[in-house]
Amino acid sequence: MKFKSLFVFGKSFMYYKLRSKSIGYPKVLSTEKSINYLLNHPNISLARIGDGEIRWASGIENGSGFQSNDEKLAKELTEVMTHHNSNLKLAVPDVFSNAEKKYTLGNALAWIVFLVRYREQWVKLISKEYQYLDANLSRLYIDRKNKKKSPKLFSLLQQLWEGKNILTVEGAFTLLGYKNELFDNAKSISRVVVPAKDAYSIVDDIEESVRQLIDSGQVDVVLLSVGPTATVLADRLANTRIPVYDVGHFDIEFEWMKMGVNKRTRIPAKYVNEIDIAEKSKGKENSAELKGIMDTPLKKQVIKQFV
Template identity: 30%
Template structure:
């Protein structure tokens, strides 16, 4: 599966994906999937109990099971050990999210369904030893509410529900330097205020201690929203242990942008880091004075 990245192996990779997809029924019969709540149930739990959530995608699971570097995060033993600790953690108000493909394949687009069948067939046999079969997991795809679904009639209501998490709250947003969540749309218009701390777009774990030390000194009444790839998981976890409510919101803003545009494929969003879209990691600068005024700290890797 080291052929996952790069255009040279596009067609062999596609054939391999369909092969893996074909053995999915056997894999889940041999290895029953973990207990995961639905997306609405996950959001409702966060709202009802002011929980924090650390969300795992397929990349983080590969990072654990195969010690693989990702395109935007090199392998780091400390980060990987954090992932293993989180997956087995047992804190009442810190939810651990696994992707929607591990919950249900219903209503996913055909290609997304095939992709998740392949991911589970490849990843789950190796990663299941790091999971607790008796643990209740939640849905990491609470931030992916539009693009991968055949029927998107639920998307508007789901976005409205997830936005209610920060209704009239003061937000501390910890994000990659080119993520620019909420800039140019109304995602956070119902929040009371927004402050931003910027970290690196790639290899953000290099700045983990600096980001954690900074955030730890902020008012605990702030709702901490994190969008920093793999590094968001341990940051969210450590801040939640300190008494913050911390939500790893990942791709929510990009999904919202696609929803507002009625996009039918993953397109580049101008001025924002769009890692899953073609040329989406090439990001232009933006001239937005309101956004700039919200930035209170920067922790950027030196080139």
């Protein structure tokens, strides 16, 4: 089995190198330049596209556990990726060339195999002419080869909401900024809490609520952490007066950096999908002490609840 896996990785790596040279690859700004782009364009919103979004858009089973495949979602994700909203910047991971130099070996190999296996889907949905930002601007630690830069990158990312009134849109067990310093530099924080699973099923209701809150004039920036629903919402809300950022796993990455760990680790009271889904697939019970936002001091920040 090990020999077979090594053969698959080796074959994929060779194809990846040859393919990137022969047909080229998307233009992706570095992580630091991507964050600086957003800082220098405060009216531009961000939608991130990763392997999950490619799978959802293509109808490929992804086993995410928090969002089922959905034809309407697939169609909308495809539109987001291909119509290029002028008020929105799309981001893809900076893994299309030399991934092994930027990321840990395991992560780089996983991306290489994915890009080779699903190359037709990538070619169909990703443009070689468009200038993408780096989707990994929200994944600043665990898979990075050089983790010494992570604190600087997090400090840079935090400037996006410095002195501002934040509105988060997050799953019930996400708890962005809970028991850490991510939002210490913000003026205020309010929250919209959505279902931890299949949030896209009520995406219209979420959008309407967020628009009303933006129109109230009490929100300066919106941070989305709701899987592929965040990609869709960032596109839908990009025409508002404030930036809307799809920030994904940035809170969990920040926690791992603080812990100084080198592998994905449980975070007390928070849902870490990449661990919980893997354990569920092995028939294990979730051992994390998960707390919904309404069971924490953060509940006073919740101004709209869908769960």
